[in-house]
Amino acid sequence: MFLALTLHLQGQHTQAFQTVIETLCDTTDDPGLTTYQRAIRHASGMLP
Numbered sequence: 945m946f947l948a949l950t951l952h953l954q955g956q957h958t959q960a961f962q963t964v965i966e967t968l969c970d971t972t973d974d975p976g977l978t979t980y981q982r983a984i985r986h987a988s989g990m991l992p
Contacts (some may be wrong), residue, residue, distance in 0.1 A: 947963055948960045948963040948964045948967070950980070958992060962988050962989070966985070967985060969981050969985055
């Protein structure tokens with residue numbers, strides 16, 4: 945999370961958001977997120 949905040953402060957907004965999404969997908973047990981994990985990761989990878 946601190947890495948994402950640092951990236952955001954450095955103006956690397958896309959990388960910051962991707963870091964948050966990857967961390968969330970890697971650590972969650974929430975069924976709503978685990979069900980759509982592939983789609984979420986794919987969409988995150990498509991960010992400009």
